[in-house]
Amino acid sequence: MKEAIVLAYSGGLDTACILKYLELQGYDVIAFVADVGQREDFDLLRDRALAGGAKKVVVRNLQREFVTDYIFPAVAGNAVYEDRYLLGTALARPLIARHQVMVALEEGAVAVAHGATGKGNDQVRFEFAYAALAPELAVISPWKDRTFLDRFEGRADLLAFAEEQDLEVEASEEKPYSTDENLMHISFEAGLLEDPAATPSWDMFRLTRALKDTPDEPLELTISYRDAIPTHLHLPAEGTSFSDPLELFIALNKVAGEHGVGRIDVVENRFVGIKSRGVYETPAGTVLHRALRDLEGMAMDREVLRLRNELAPKFAQLIYNGFWFSPEMDFIRAAFNKSGELIDGSVRLRLYKGNVEILGRESPRSLYDPELASMDVEGGYDQVDARGFIRVNSLRLKAHRVILEGAGQ
């Protein structure tokens, strides 16, 4: 009996060739397809995989799990990589890998395989998740295998192999950049984008309208959170409301995209030490981040905010580098679950020509006290107290000055 391998299959040229290549090496290949919200004909994919040598195809709809277990916690934890990237791809990988591993265990496979390149981040994310969840499974990663690399030196070799093996793949034309799409975002990199001075063309984008083409009327909306998790989206102009997490996220993606929200263009640092240019569209994610950060201003204690924000870049780095399933992530998430408690309330926003404007916010757990903040009324605050506060805090500074002067500085 042949040994079985579960391959993360996207239907693109690479994984189609890998599927066949592995089959020819004598494996039973099970193609695993994750629906994380990318626009895709999954029936067609299934047919192609079977025609292309798969013993079996497993398609799983992971959209809801993606929103509730990955996107929402990431936003709650202020996960922003290198101050800008909202981690759309990085968040989907551990989810996909987790289900791929589940399929492998169910099917009694001996290995898991993926088609991610040896220069990128995704290989790391797949393989760390495999290691963390099922270290007993072998990992097959053709783009890091010398034999495979020598056999397929460029795209032409893949195309020739696909033709030779009669593999159905998408239009054989090379795309001007490579993309990854899911519910959270679409990313663009490589190809024309490799010149960091070059501006991407307006027609590249898919999830957000060009600012010139966005509506001339702003759109108001209200997002509510409970324990830092979105619970409600209200669009007063349309008279619609959403509280199902998946529906909420899809609806927000739609309106934010229409108003041109969520495009960024960055040069970022990959885990393998390479700088890389990426362009991203993250409409709903951008709005959810902005609104929750605003609500935290009201409802999160100052020192908790400080500690959370000190750990947030590490949280983002762990996600980016593929450590979603790791003991250090569990450590951070234990703290973040605590800081998310009682971050309740709603934020009123306006979307307009790429902008997410905060109009106001309300919270039943507000630590903001208008009386205390007021410059007109004392509100339980004795201004004389500030004298001692400042004088005590000044002691160090005065002592330091004396030393500097003693040292002739």
Add this chain to the structure above:
Amino acid sequence: MKEAIVLAYSGGLDTACILKYLELQGYDVIAFVADVGQREDFDLLRDRALAGGAKKVVVRNLQREFVTDYIFPAVAGNAVYEDRYLLGTALARPLIARHQVMVALEEGAVAVAHGATGKGNDQVRFEFAYAALAPELAVISPWKDRTFLDRFEGRADLLAFAEEQDLEVEASEEKPYSTDENLMHISFEAGLLEDPAATPSWDMFRLTRALKDTPDEPLELTISYRDAIPTHLHLPAEGTSFSDPLELFIALNKVAGEHGVGRIDVVENRFVGIKSRGVYETPAGTVLHRALRDLEGMAMDREVLRLRNELAPKFAQLIYNGFWFSPEMDFIRAAFNKSGELIDGSVRLRLYKGNVEILGRESPRSLYDPELASMDVEGGYDQVDARGFIRVNSLRLKAHRVILEGAGQ
């Protein structure tokens, strides 16, 4: 002979009354006026101060020093308080205090005085700077003085005193919010803004146009940096260029303001433990931050960026809390001077309806290598190396899984 006091004088109702109050207490009051770019009639201010009891008035134009020694280093160090506030007011205070202290020492004064409230941040910023620069000077802070507070319980008492003392002050009407303006920004707080759910009216803003009223044509511009400091602003459509720091900043303020860039509305945490709602307009500062962060993506080492960004919130907090002159600030700035080295290059941007879009960037010190980043060519990178990289990094994760399973988790 009377003892002299140097008062930070703004010409508003508060400092006008304080000036007279101190004079009546038997001091020679020297009014110190700092020109940090606020729109103000400094001649009028001088006359009013003299008419209102000042023995002497000293007006200093600190605009250039503000840009080169405070704003530019703050932007270089990614100083953003609580993820959003660019610290316009907080940056000006130590500069003002420093010159106020210089005047006090020149004039042989025994004390420095200010009119900042006992609930706010500015008192702290003034007084920490005084303590750090001239601990021998006494500090007079009427709004933390029980006698003064009892004498002036509200605005009405100040107005009555002003009338009684024949003080010329601005329109006696109460403003709907209090503001602070300088080259970097204008801030709005208190008054109508005390309700955090209330949206400020469109006519409040002064440095930025409402998005609806911004030009329909985007504006392209290029900003160049050397060692992380802006050296050149080029506006191709206008055919103009600026390399003088002050002119550059003023020109950038103008175009960024026209395109509606740099408004934020936040609930923030004051150093005295009060949450406070602030609205800010920071046109040029916003653009400079965005552009430099982008350039850093190209030219700053990943791990340096990480360390710098771990310290940046502390840097911002120190600025916000008034510790510009402090040994811990010197510690951080020594490191930041190092990380700013060789951050050279230029960023091409587009301003449009409140958006700052990155169009491209170039750097003679670029660590970005298109060949290395490319998915098509190997570019000196052996993808097989990634196998060992990932496997070595996976060791911990595999060991952790084994332990979890041993513990029945």
Add this chain to the structure above:
Amino acid sequence: MKEAIVLAYSGGLDTACILKYLELQGYDVIAFVADVGQREDFDLLRDRALAGGAKKVVVRNLQREFVTDYIFPAVAGNAVYEDRYLLGTALARPLIARHQVMVALEEGAVAVAHGATGKGNDQVRFEFAYAALAPELAVISPWKDRTFLDRFEGRADLLAFAEEQDLEVEASEEKPYSTDENLMHISFEAGLLEDPAATPSWDMFRLTRALKDTPDEPLELTISYRDAIPTHLHLPAEGTSFSDPLELFIALNKVAGEHGVGRIDVVENRFVGIKSRGVYETPAGTVLHRALRDLEGMAMDREVLRLRNELAPKFAQLIYNGFWFSPEMDFIRAAFNKSGELIDGSVRLRLYKGNVEILGRESPRSLYDPELASMDVEGGYDQVDARGFIRVNSLRLKAHRVILEGAGQ
């Protein structure tokens, strides 16, 4: 009816005078005495308080709670202030304050009072705990009250008042330093210790023997932990074992003290900005820290250890500064509870002449793998993998060198 106040009463000159002073001001004073392991005659204390004006005396034995809820979690979280101080006093204060507040609420008191000085840390620890637990209670802190300070300018005034009021207090002689004792430690400060160059005399110490007088035979012991909490102390030479937390701690204090373990002498930074010299004896605490750190080496993941150790100084600072009951402490403890999970095992130690020597350790959750660590056998590790690991990690360094050379550095 008189209003009631609950005073944290130690029976010393200060709190004896304060008790009477408050009674004379017309309050019903309830003396609250916490037994946190200090050597004290609590019956005598009770009698003195009643004789000295207390309406009621409440003595609570908090020893067990101190060990299980304060000392053990502090050790588990590697709480070491400024790299040396193990926080014996700082840990007891919130416990005492918590029970004092409970008594105040039970007794319907309107205020809580303490006798800590206005220059020290303990006032902060008491009052932050009061604020966090019962903000509705007033706080009476005579040593920060101008009237009281003017009435009692020095020790002589207190003694005179005590005599005048017929208060029974300890020997009227001034002690050469002030001390605070509990189960965890005894501290010495002030008095003769105020000269930081002066060595304290050998007869000052109480919990640890002078090294010269310790046994010439080392003592071996084994400490076991479960989830980072001590569960078992075994003393093979004596054939005794302890698993009750309080008994375990007391037994360990005894043997560690006999062997001279746990003395330190430091200049530390108080929260009020004053540097202060302290000498501490912390026998059992020192051993528990040392042993647990060793076990963590075996059983804690490297990156979790790193994150925990990054937060540990903040944890220590929060304890030192009195923020035991605070939202930021809850945030940190949520993470630390996670990192403590599965830190199971036992450490074999030798106590000898002040040294705590690690002899060996065992853990059922050990992440240490002798085969993997071995230089002789490969043990599932492919050394060739390290090549890729190093080469990938070197990319950044090589790129940086190229830039430095380009810049002529």
Add this chain to the structure above:
Amino acid sequence: MKEAIVLAYSGGLDTACILKYLELQGYDVIAFVADVGQREDFDLLRDRALAGGAKKVVVRNLQREFVTDYIFPAVAGNAVYEDRYLLGTALARPLIARHQVMVALEEGAVAVAHGATGKGNDQVRFEFAYAALAPELAVISPWKDRTFLDRFEGRADLLAFAEEQDLEVEASEEKPYSTDENLMHISFEAGLLEDPAATPSWDMFRLTRALKDTPDEPLELTISYRDAIPTHLHLPAEGTSFSDPLELFIALNKVAGEHGVGRIDVVENRFVGIKSRGVYETPAGTVLHRALRDLEGMAMDREVLRLRNELAPKFAQLIYNGFWFSPEMDFIRAAFNKSGELIDGSVRLRLYKGNVEILGRESPRSLYDPELASMDVEGGYDQVDARGFIRVNSLRLKAHRVILEGAGQ
């Protein structure tokens, strides 16, 4: 003409075989020997290398540079890996690699080679230094080369090869553990130490006496620092003083070793993800750390100390992981140079039976003020100020309690 390789040569079995192996492969092998203070017969080493195939031998005495440029800055920056290890080996590697690279460039070599194992830390330290200093040089690392690994599967193969090639090497017996010695320390790992529960035998140690055998009389000494760097060692009992850095360090090593100071036994985390057990003797380093930390208590500002100590574990990690020459290290050292300024003064210590006891300290830059610290005199501190200080700091805590109660917690 043959290509030249510079090999880091220790004269042990491994590098002797590697030398010959490389020669047989057709290279001119230049043996580079660094004298970093290990006890070694360098003439013998030279002869052996030449007899064993080296074209040339370069021996460099790097002892002084090791002390001034590596050990002292590491101690100044509080470099302690995982809270215990003082990094003796990790500090020497970049120094050795730097000179090895210099020799390679001088000799026109095409590559540098070392004999460190593929499982350890030293390979990383060598190769990162090579990458950072001369990325153009090839790196030859036989223990990560599959061909070499297959040829030499164990110690027996090496011994057979040595015999076959007539190589002179030390006693052919296997040692019970592997060691690395230099001025700073000696390390022991592997072999018998691989069982973490096993106590090393008393006769393993070389730099420190067993506690039982140390003198019964304590030894007093005084160490002076300027800008955090040791400038003077005074041994009053012997009437000797040292101010030359190398002599100072050697003298301190001697007395500290005699008194049994500086042994540790830890399980640590290697950079390659393996946990490893190490035993170290670091006599002088331990004393210098202890004394400087004490002086910092007097002379370093509290907040600078905090920031420095937050970065110190990262500093230690960078050293441990081989990033001595890296941009992130330059960043940290820029800050640490600042924090070291004005850390001047002297510390009086007593060495006794493994203990380093602090007796007292003095500093011309002391921030410690006995009057301010005193509980008896006010010393320029108004205790009433503490009231405001505490009340302002309590605001957050009170607000948080109200929210918790509102939420029913």
